[in-house]
Amino acid sequence: MNKVPIAGVIVAGTVAGAVGVVFGIQWSCSIPGSGNLCGLIGFLVVGPISGFLGVVLVGAGLSLVRPAPNPRLP
Numbered sequence: 001m002n003k004v005p006i007a008g009v010i011v012a013g014t015v016a017g018a019v020g021v022v023f024g025i026q027w028s029c030s031i032p033g034s035g036n037l038c039g040l041i042g043f044l045v046v047g048p049i050s051g052f053l054g055v056v057l058v059g060a061g062l063s064l065v066r067p068a069p070n071p072r073l074p
Helices: 004-029 039-063
Strands: none
Touching (some): 004 039
């Protein structure tokens, strides 16, 4: 079994989650009148959702790839 697609899904989820946390914190703390806990929206809402979407989208893309046919031995 090839472990490269598994590593790709894990890396995609990690990167998407980290990017989601950063953009979620920037977005939620840029709203006027947001409190001092505005960064929690990035950690608890936007980051996990974006990590989940990264895993699902990369997994769905990898499920569409067909394996190469094995040549038959004579």
